[in-house]
Amino acid sequence: MKTFLQEIAEQLVKDHGNKLGDVTVIFPNRRAGLFFREYIKQQLTGPVWSPRILSFQDFIAQQSPSQIADKLFLVYRLFEVYAQVMKTTEGFDRFYYWGQMLLKDFDDLDKYLVNAENLYSNLSRQKQLDLTFDFLLPEQKEVIQRFWQGFDQSKSAQKERFEFVWDRLFKVYTQFQRSLKNDGLAYEGMQYRFVAENLDKIPFKDITGPVIFAGFNALTLTEEKIISWFITNKQARIIWDLDEYYLSDSHQEAGNFLREYRAKQVFTSSFGKEYPSMIRSGDKEVNIVGVPQHVGQAKVVGQMLGQLLREKPDLDLRKIAVVLADETLLFPVLHSLPDEVTAINVTMGFPLAYAPVNSLIEHILDLQRTIRKDPEEHILFNFKPALAIFRHPLIMPHNPTGMQRLIEDIERNNKVFLTTSDLIDEQIIRLIFQQAADDLIRYLSDILLALHQLSASEEVSVEVEYIHHYYQILNRYAALLSAVDQKTDLKSFSQLFKQLVRTERLPFTGEPLRGLQIMGVLETRNLDFEHVFVLSMNEDFFPSQGGKHSFIPYNLRKAYGLPNYDQQDAIYAYLFYRLLQRPKHIELFYNTEGNDLGGEEMSRYLQQLIHESGLPIKTHVLSNYAEVDDKIDIVIKKDALVMQSLHRYVKNDTPATKRLSPSALSTYLDCSLKFYLRYVADLYEKDDMDEDVDARSLGNVLHYAMEVLYEDYINEKGQATIDKDDVKKLRKRIEVAAVKAFRKQFAVSDDRKFYFEGKNIIAKEIVKDFIKSILDLDEQYAPFDFVGAEKKYELDLPIPAPGTQSSEPKTQNSELRTENSELRTENSELRTQNSELRTQNSELIIGLRGTIDRLDKKDGRVRLIDYKTGQDKHLFENMEELFDRKKKNKAAFQTFYYALLYQYEKQPDEVMIPAVFNKDTLFMGEDVLLQHRGTGKVENAALYLNKYTTLLKELLSEIFNPQVPFGQTDDESKCRFCAYAGICDRS
Known part of the structure; x- marks a missing residue:
């Protein structure tokens, strides 16, 4: 089938022959002209002057005495006029966004020849309402009239301001135009209006022969007036690109404009008596394909294109078009x-x-x-934007090894603020990590130039285009600021520049007459292809939802004939059906998966096509069949590989490479699968950096603050005895200790100032309150000897090797154990030999470790203190409860664990007092001692350690028993905040 442009080319050559040079052909856009010139060449057999081929915009620009000004300049000039008329001090950065809207409104007013004074006049005038809303029914006018009468009788300050703005906007409009005319400048609508209102005065010197207007659909009033004048006065022609399907059916919005023009005398003859019927032609293949996710559409199109070109290797790529309703799919499609x-x-x-x-x-x-900046004026950079820069695809590839080491160093040491000494020696890093001060534009320019050189040297052409275009925008902005002698601070610059970038589009350069054509919806006008792939045929994208921002409300736009929602939908309907006119193969894709706000609905045009066209349409939905099964428990059997990893905690022949902490054992009691993932499979949860202390890190800060507070004081004092006077002196050091703890948490050296901001201000006060309460308890307890803080202890604990226990009855085993025990008591050498033999044959020695927050001593009694910032309780039912998976007391479990480790390294007969300093103790007056429900306060942990050790060995035997697999907890409430909940499908 011939394309629309081919048909015009054939007709022109047939009608004008060797006089083609006298003909002027005007299209809605430049792209159609490029293809049309190629079709003209194909029709010619000898040399001849080419017709004059223009876009309508270029045609108008040639007839206007003014030049189109840069958009940024136009908005700034409008800002200057607005500020003068409104007498406002609002900044340009705040004006820019809605200044664009105002400029677009002015452009619409001129293109549609609207009387701006009437539009912007006071809406309360009843006579004006009668004129303005002449399209309304009488009863509708009466309702509006009553409303505006009430408006006049009781004007509020807001209503008066509303009227003031509309009145003043007309003054802004007129002064803005006057300002541009004085400089020989204009925006597009001004040029259109000038030509439309001066048709009899403009000489049109370059128009010497026939004029052809081709491929137009929705005309602005200026376009309609100009084309009508040429048809009446210059014997011009207009050629419509249409189809009988939507022109003859009044229910099809795609034909709204064409039916309107057909009814006008000046255009009637151009429609002819018969209309082409191409959409319903029998050789058309239409497929509608639903694909999950937007990017999935790009992948499917790539596969279909590959299959098509393999089947038809001689197919001309110029006959294939990929149309993107969602422009963000461009790069997924390219890839x-x-x-x-x-x-x-x-x-x-x-x-x-x-x-x-x-x-x-x-x-x-x-x-x-x-x-x-620190006290010595060293520049400090925040870690969040710094890490984002190091990981950025324009930065990381230039030195991936160095960048990765730098990132790991920052995260490992929790460096919230960086200095230049923390960075790697790389040119682009040196350019970025400096203070821009007042020369922000020069700073960014240097960075962009360096990026341009790096990308050019690595032949990344697309990135070079991006950077070059970005650099041009920056220069335009700099030139504007220089012309108006205005400086801008970082905040206003950032706000404005973001808005500038949002409105900019990167124009791709290439040879339009070669290769596969990838285009947006508007670019398809007047072009035809054999194979068409249209992506994102969803209601959010086709019709487009953009370009509808305006200060002029819908009713006024409707009244004055300005473009509105209805017209935009009709335009997109026409573009859609025009795409279907000539292709033989049409593939229409839509996304089947939306988000929380929807988005998966197919376009209304697809629904119309399915239910109204009568075409043999095939519909497909691509998806992977997934049968929903009941959730199954995850069980990890202890095979040879698992046991090999688990035995890192075993010290039989060689030292254990790892040791189990009380937190690890507590994790096992909570969920053995979580224990496996973290301590056997080494799937550690990555610690996220944060510039604020959260609930998890608050405990770390408190622990270190207490360590610093006491150890620094004792080192200065020279002895470990603490009396009541010492506690009073310690109170004066709380601030220093807290700051040191925060420095360590965020890896800030002593020569740099630590900034307490945001949540950290509150966190520091909380830590200080905890320290004050701890010192209150210490003052009551004094005098005492401070033994140490954050002391690390280890224990090699033997347990029966799983599977080696005797199969004799328990009573017999018990008697045998008693006899062996007596025998060991009598003969130390035999005990040693038996121990060695047992170790070799029937025991596993498990490496345990722990860090005791604080130890102090008084009257021969050692307190093992555990600081807690959470809701830990002192009371426990019995020792078995500490190992109960459902109701274990974590604080009691941990302090008895510490007591066991301490007893192993110290005197076994020493009195050990496990104490928990938690919120209830520090702020509610509860006792620091653990409390056994049956026996009362735990004043000597040694009395409980035999039972505790037995239960601990049973727990360890279970962990190292190859017959007991790792599995999920039955208590799913524990999964709520678990880092591995996603693996278990319990998130």
């Missing part, structure tokens, strides 16, 4: 193209806001915003 696609042409603009260079600049601006 999904098969090897058979040897050339492509991208006919669309890609939003610069989605380019990698934009995210990098945003991180850099965040870095500048968070800069601090």
Whole structure:
């Protein structure tokens, strides 16, 4: 089937022959002209002057005495006029966003020849309402009239301000236009209006012969007036690109504009008596394909293109179009193209806001915003934007090894603030990590130039285009600031520059007449292909939801004939059905998976096509069949590999490479699968860096603060005895100890100032309150000897090797154990030999470790103190409860564990007092001692250690028993905040 442009080319050559040079052909856009010129060449057999081929925009620009100004300049000039008229001091960065909306409204007013004074006048005038809303029914007018009468009778300050703004906007409009005219400048709508209102005065010197307007659909009033004048006065022609399917059916919104023009006398003859019927032609193949996720569509299109080109290796790529309703799919499509696609042409603009260079600049601006200085004026950089910069795809590849080492060092040492000495010696890093001060534009320019050189040297052409375009925007902005002699601070610059980038699109350069055509919806006008792939045929994207922001409300736009929602939907309907006119193969894709707000609904145009067209449409939904099974428990059997990893904690022949902590054993009691994942499979939860102390790290800060407080004081005093006077002196050192603890938590050296900001201000006060309460208890307990803080202890605990126990009855075993025990008592050498033999044959020696928060001594009694910032309880039912998976007392379990380790390294007959300093103790007056429900306060842990050791050995025997697998906990409430909940499907 011939394309629309081919038909025009054939007709022109037939009608004008060797006089083609006298003809002017005007299209809605430039792209159609490029293809049309190629079709003209194909029709010619000899040399001839080419017709004059223009876009309508270029045609108008040639007839106007003014020049189109840069968009940024226009918005700034509008800002200057607005500030003068409104007498406001609002900054340009705040004005820019809605300044664009105002400029767009002015452009619409001119293109549709609207009387701006009427539009912006006071809406309460009843006579104006009668004129303005003449399209309304009488009863509708009456309702509006009553409303505005009430408005006039009781005006509030808001209503008066509303009227003031509308009145003043007309003044802004007129002064803005006057300002531009004085400089010989204009925006597009001004040029259109000038030509439309001066048609009889403009000489049109370059128009010497026939004029053809081709492929138009939705005309602005200026376009309609100009084309009508040419048809009436210059014997011009207009050629419509249409189909009988939507033109003859009044229910099809795609034909709304064309039916309107057909009814006008000046256009009637251009429609002819018969209309082409291509959509319903019998040789058309239409497939509608639902694909999960937006990127999935790109992958499927790539596969289909590969299959098509393998089946038809001689197929001309220029006859294939991939149309993207969602422009963000451009790069997923480019990366999904098969090897058979040897050339492509991208006919669309890609939003610069989605380019990698934009995210990098945003991180850099965040870095500048968070800069601090220490007392010696050293610059400190916040870790969050710094890590984002190091990991950025434009930065990381230049030195991946160095960047990764730097990242690991920051995360391992929790460096919240970095100095230049912490960084690697790399040019781009040196350029970024400095203070921009007042020369922000020069700072960013240097970075962009360096990035441009790096990308160019590595032949990353797309990135070079991004960076170059970004650099151009920065220069335009710098030139504007220089012209108006205005400086901007970091905050206002960031706000404005983000808005500038959001409105910019990267134009791709290429050869439009070669290769696979990838384009946006608007770029498809007047172009035809044999194979069409349209992506994102969802209601959110087709019709487009963009471009609807305006200060002029819908009813006024409707009244004055300005474009509105209805017209935009009709335009997109026309573009959709026009795409279906000539192709033989049409693949329409939509996303079947939305988000929490929806988004998976297929476009209304697909629904219309399915239910109204009568075409043999095939519909497919791509998905993986997944049968929903009941959740099954995860069980990890202790095979040889698991046991090998588990035996890192066993010390029989060689020292254990690892030791079990009380936290590890507590984890096993909570969930043995969690224990396996963390302590056997080594799937450790990564610690996230944070510049604020959270509930988890608050305990670390408190522990270190107490360690520093006491040890620094004792080192200065020279002895470990603490009396009541010492406690009073310690109170004066609380602030220093707290600051030191925060320094350690965030790896801030002593020569740098630590900034207490945000939550850390509160966290420091909480830590100080804990320390004060601890010192209150110490003052009551004094005098005592401070033994140490954060003391580390180890224990090699033998347990029966699983599977080696005798099969004799328990009573017999018990008697035998008693006899052996007596025998061991009588003969030390035999005991040693038996121990060695037992170790070799029937025992595992498990390596245990623990860190006791604090130890102090008084009257021969040692207190083993555990600091807790949570809700830990002192009371426990019995020793078995400490090992109960459902109701274990974690604090009691841990302090008895410490007592066992301490007893192993110290005197076994020493009185050990396990104490827990928790919130209830420190702030509610509870006793620090653990409390056994049956025997009362635990004043000597040694009395409980035999039973505790027996239960601990049983627990360890279970852990190292190859017959007992690791499995999930039955208490799913423990999974709520578990890092491994996703693995277990319990999140």
